[in-house]
Amino acid sequence: MQRHVAAAVEREDRLPEPIRTVAGIDVSYGARGRATRARGAAVLLDAQTLEVLDQATVECATTFPYIPGLLTFREAPVAITALEALSARPDLIVCDGQGIAHPRRCGVASHLGLALDLPSIGAAKSRLTGFCDEPGLARGSCSPLLDNTEVIGACLRTRTGVAPMWISIGHRVSLASAIRLVLQFAPRFRMPEPTRLADRLSKARA
DNA sequence: GCGACAG
DNA sequence: ATCTTGTCGC
Numbered sequence: 001m002q003r004h005v006a007a008a009v010e011r012e013d014r015l016p017e018p019i020r021t022v023a024g025i026d027v028s029y030g031a032r033g034r035a036t037r038a039r040g041a042a043v044l045l046d047a048q049t050l051e052v053l054d055q056a057t058v059e060c061a062t063t064f065p066y067i068p069g070l071l072t073f074r075e076a077p078v079a080i081t082a083l084e085a086l087s088a089r090p091d092l093i094v095c096d097g098q099g100i101a102h103p104r105r106c107g108v109a110s111h112l113g114l115a116l117d118l119p120s121i122g123a124a125k126s127r128l129t130g131f132c133d134e135p136g137l138a139r140g141s142c143s144p145l146l147d148n149t150e151v152i153g154a155c156l157r158t159r160t161g162v163a164p165m166w167i168s169i170g171h172r173v174s175l176a177s178a179i180r181l182v183l184q185f186a187p188r189f190r191m192p193e194p195t196r197l198a199d200r201l202s203k204a205r206a
Numbered sequence: 207g208c209g210a211c212a213g
Numbered sequence: 214a215t216c217t218t219g220t221c222g223c
Contacts, residue, residue: 026213027213027214028213028214028215029213029214029215030214030215031215066212066213066214067211068210068211068212068213069211069212071212071213074213074214075213096212096213097212097213098212101212102212107212108212108213109212122212124212124213125212125213126211126212126213127211127212128210128211128212128213129210129211129212161222161223166212
Protein backbone atom coordinates (compact mmCIF):
# COMPACT_ATOMS: atom_id res chain seq x y z
CA MET A 1 0.00 0.00 0.00
CA GLN A 2 2.83 2.40 0.80
CA ARG A 3 4.51 1.67 -2.52
CA HIS A 4 1.22 2.43 -4.24
CA VAL A 5 0.94 5.77 -2.44
CA ALA A 6 4.62 6.53 -3.16
CA ALA A 7 4.00 6.18 -6.89
CA ALA A 8 1.41 8.98 -6.69
CA VAL A 9 3.60 11.41 -4.72
CA GLU A 10 4.66 14.49 -6.69
CA ARG A 11 8.27 15.61 -6.22
CA GLU A 12 8.10 18.91 -8.11
CA ASP A 13 6.72 22.22 -6.91
CA ARG A 14 2.97 22.58 -7.33
CA LEU A 15 1.97 25.04 -4.65
CA PRO A 16 0.37 28.47 -4.55
CA GLU A 17 2.47 31.56 -5.14
CA PRO A 18 2.73 33.28 -2.79
CA ILE A 19 2.22 30.79 0.02
CA ARG A 20 -0.15 32.54 2.40
CA THR A 21 -0.66 30.01 5.20
CA VAL A 22 1.14 26.97 6.57
CA ALA A 23 -0.02 24.41 9.10
CA GLY A 24 2.00 22.24 11.46
CA ILE A 25 0.67 18.96 12.81
CA ASP A 26 1.87 16.67 15.57
CA VAL A 27 0.58 13.94 17.87
CA SER A 28 1.39 13.16 21.50
CA TYR A 29 0.39 10.26 23.72
CA GLY A 30 -0.63 9.76 27.31
CA ALA A 31 -1.94 6.95 29.48
CA ARG A 32 -5.60 7.43 30.46
CA GLY A 33 -6.42 4.56 32.79
CA ARG A 34 -5.68 1.40 30.80
CA ALA A 35 -5.56 2.57 27.21
CA THR A 36 -3.13 5.03 25.67
CA ARG A 37 -4.83 8.14 24.31
CA ALA A 38 -3.57 10.13 21.36
CA ARG A 39 -3.92 13.87 21.07
CA GLY A 40 -3.42 15.51 17.70
CA ALA A 41 -2.72 19.20 17.29
CA ALA A 42 -2.80 21.46 14.23
CA VAL A 43 -1.63 25.07 14.17
CA LEU A 44 -2.30 27.45 11.28
CA LEU A 45 0.13 30.29 10.75
CA ASP A 46 0.75 33.15 8.37
CA ALA A 47 3.58 31.83 6.19
CA GLN A 48 5.22 35.25 6.00
CA THR A 49 4.96 36.62 9.54
CA LEU A 50 4.58 33.23 11.32
CA GLU A 51 1.73 34.77 13.29
CA VAL A 52 -0.67 32.12 14.67
CA LEU A 53 -4.05 32.34 12.93
CA ASP A 54 -5.84 29.33 14.42
CA GLN A 55 -5.23 26.09 16.28
CA ALA A 56 -7.12 22.92 17.10
CA THR A 57 -6.68 19.71 19.08
CA VAL A 58 -8.48 16.39 18.95
CA GLU A 59 -8.24 13.37 21.21
CA CYS A 60 -8.95 9.70 20.56
CA ALA A 61 -7.88 6.18 21.42
CA THR A 62 -4.56 4.96 20.03
CA THR A 63 -5.25 2.31 17.40
CA PHE A 64 -1.83 1.27 16.12
CA PRO A 65 1.60 0.72 17.76
CA TYR A 66 4.77 2.57 16.85
CA ILE A 67 6.63 0.54 14.27
CA PRO A 68 9.52 2.19 12.35
CA GLY A 69 8.34 2.69 8.78
CA LEU A 70 4.65 2.48 9.70
CA LEU A 71 4.29 5.72 11.65
CA THR A 72 1.57 6.87 9.26
CA PHE A 73 -0.86 4.26 10.53
CA ARG A 74 -0.42 5.47 14.09
CA GLU A 75 -0.48 9.22 13.55
CA ALA A 76 -2.16 10.12 10.27
CA PRO A 77 -5.79 9.47 11.33
CA VAL A 78 -5.44 11.79 14.34
CA ALA A 79 -3.44 14.35 12.38
CA ILE A 80 -6.07 14.51 9.64
CA THR A 81 -8.86 15.02 12.16
CA ALA A 82 -6.93 17.82 13.84
CA LEU A 83 -6.18 19.53 10.55
CA GLU A 84 -9.82 19.37 9.47
CA ALA A 85 -10.81 21.05 12.74
CA LEU A 86 -9.02 24.23 11.64
CA SER A 87 -11.12 27.12 10.37
CA ALA A 88 -9.36 27.03 6.98
CA ARG A 89 -7.31 24.69 4.84
CA PRO A 90 -3.63 25.73 4.70
CA ASP A 91 -1.59 26.25 1.53
CA LEU A 92 1.06 23.88 2.88
CA ILE A 93 1.60 21.46 5.76
CA VAL A 94 4.79 20.68 7.70
CA CYS A 95 4.97 17.31 9.43
CA ASP A 96 7.05 15.98 12.30
CA GLY A 97 8.51 12.98 10.45
CA GLN A 98 9.87 11.92 7.07
CA GLY A 99 8.39 12.47 3.62
CA ILE A 100 10.01 10.33 0.92
CA ALA A 101 13.09 9.72 3.09
CA HIS A 102 11.51 6.38 3.92
CA PRO A 103 12.30 2.75 2.98
CA ARG A 104 9.34 2.70 0.56
CA ARG A 105 9.42 6.48 -0.11
CA CYS A 106 6.21 6.99 1.79
CA GLY A 107 6.73 8.57 5.20
CA VAL A 108 3.91 10.23 7.13
CA ALA A 109 4.45 13.63 5.47
CA SER A 110 4.00 12.14 1.99
CA HIS A 111 1.05 10.05 3.04
CA LEU A 112 -0.69 13.04 4.64
CA GLY A 113 0.01 15.30 1.69
CA LEU A 114 -1.51 12.83 -0.70
CA ALA A 115 -4.47 11.97 1.53
CA LEU A 116 -5.32 15.64 2.05
CA ASP A 117 -4.30 16.68 -1.46
CA LEU A 118 -2.08 19.40 0.01
CA PRO A 119 1.58 20.31 -0.55
CA SER A 120 3.62 18.87 2.33
CA ILE A 121 7.13 18.83 3.77
CA GLY A 122 8.73 16.26 6.08
CA ALA A 123 10.80 17.84 8.88
CA ALA A 124 12.09 15.11 11.22
CA LYS A 125 14.36 15.41 14.26
CA SER A 126 16.21 12.21 13.44
CA ARG A 127 17.00 9.88 10.56
CA LEU A 128 14.96 6.86 9.52
CA THR A 129 16.91 5.66 6.51
CA GLY A 130 19.71 6.80 4.17
CA PHE A 131 23.16 8.23 4.79
CA CYS A 132 24.87 11.58 4.44
CA ASP A 133 27.89 13.61 5.45
CA GLU A 134 27.64 15.82 8.50
CA PRO A 135 26.58 19.30 7.38
CA GLY A 136 28.63 22.36 8.34
CA LEU A 137 28.01 23.97 11.72
CA ALA A 138 26.48 27.18 10.36
CA ARG A 139 22.74 27.72 10.05
CA GLY A 140 21.73 26.93 6.47
CA SER A 141 24.40 24.29 5.89
CA CYS A 142 23.04 21.07 4.49
CA SER A 143 24.12 17.83 2.89
CA PRO A 144 22.17 15.43 0.69
CA LEU A 145 20.63 12.34 2.27
CA LEU A 146 21.28 9.36 0.01
CA ASP A 147 19.91 5.87 -0.36
CA ASN A 148 22.55 4.36 -2.62
CA THR A 149 22.58 6.84 -5.50
CA GLU A 150 19.12 8.34 -4.96
CA VAL A 151 18.78 11.67 -3.14
CA ILE A 152 15.88 11.16 -0.73
CA GLY A 153 16.26 14.27 1.41
CA ALA A 154 18.66 16.63 3.14
CA CYS A 155 20.26 16.99 6.53
CA LEU A 156 19.81 20.68 7.31
CA ARG A 157 21.30 22.85 10.04
CA THR A 158 18.46 25.21 11.04
CA ARG A 159 20.47 26.70 13.92
CA THR A 160 24.22 27.24 14.19
CA GLY A 161 25.92 24.61 16.31
CA VAL A 162 22.69 22.70 17.05
CA ALA A 163 21.69 19.20 15.89
CA PRO A 164 20.41 19.29 12.28
CA MET A 165 16.91 18.49 10.99
CA TRP A 166 16.11 15.85 8.37
CA ILE A 167 14.14 17.40 5.52
CA SER A 168 12.41 15.61 2.69
CA ILE A 169 9.82 16.07 0.01
CA GLY A 170 6.35 15.32 1.29
CA HIS A 171 4.11 15.99 -1.70
CA ARG A 172 4.05 18.73 -4.38
CA VAL A 173 7.12 20.50 -2.92
CA SER A 174 10.62 20.07 -4.40
CA LEU A 175 13.54 19.36 -2.09
CA ALA A 176 15.10 22.77 -2.85
CA SER A 177 11.84 24.52 -1.92
CA ALA A 178 11.41 22.35 1.18
CA ILE A 179 14.85 23.41 2.42
CA ARG A 180 14.21 27.07 1.70
CA LEU A 181 10.80 27.00 3.38
CA VAL A 182 12.02 25.18 6.49
CA LEU A 183 14.73 27.82 6.91
CA GLN A 184 12.08 30.50 6.47
CA PHE A 185 9.88 28.84 9.09
CA ALA A 186 12.74 28.31 11.58
CA PRO A 187 14.23 31.80 12.08
CA ARG A 188 15.04 31.22 15.74
CA PHE A 189 14.63 27.64 16.93
CA ARG A 190 15.82 24.28 15.68
CA MET A 191 12.34 23.12 14.72
CA PRO A 192 10.25 25.07 12.22
CA GLU A 193 7.50 27.08 13.95
CA PRO A 194 4.55 25.11 12.53
CA THR A 195 5.64 21.76 14.01
CA ARG A 196 7.25 23.33 17.07
CA LEU A 197 3.96 24.96 18.02
CA ALA A 198 1.88 21.88 17.15
CA ASP A 199 4.22 19.76 19.27
CA ARG A 200 3.84 22.14 22.19
CA LEU A 201 0.07 22.33 21.81
CA SER A 202 -0.34 18.54 21.64
CA LYS A 203 1.56 18.22 24.91
CA ALA A 204 -0.12 21.09 26.73
CA ARG A 205 -2.51 20.16 29.53
CA ALA A 206 -6.12 20.11 28.44
C1' DG B 207 21.57 -14.40 13.63
C1' DC B 208 22.48 -9.24 14.53
C1' DG B 209 21.92 -4.38 14.36
C1' DA B 210 19.06 -0.29 12.94
C1' DC B 211 14.97 1.80 13.60
C1' DA B 212 10.66 8.89 12.00
C1' DG B 213 7.46 9.18 16.58
C1' DA C 214 6.61 9.15 21.92
C1' DT C 215 7.14 9.21 27.52
C1' DC C 216 9.65 9.33 32.10
C1' DT C 217 13.05 11.90 35.03
C1' DT C 218 17.40 15.19 37.55
C1' DG C 219 20.93 17.52 36.93
C1' DT C 220 23.99 20.09 33.93
C1' DC C 221 25.94 22.88 30.22
C1' DG C 222 25.99 26.83 27.09
C1' DC C 223 24.32 31.14 25.19
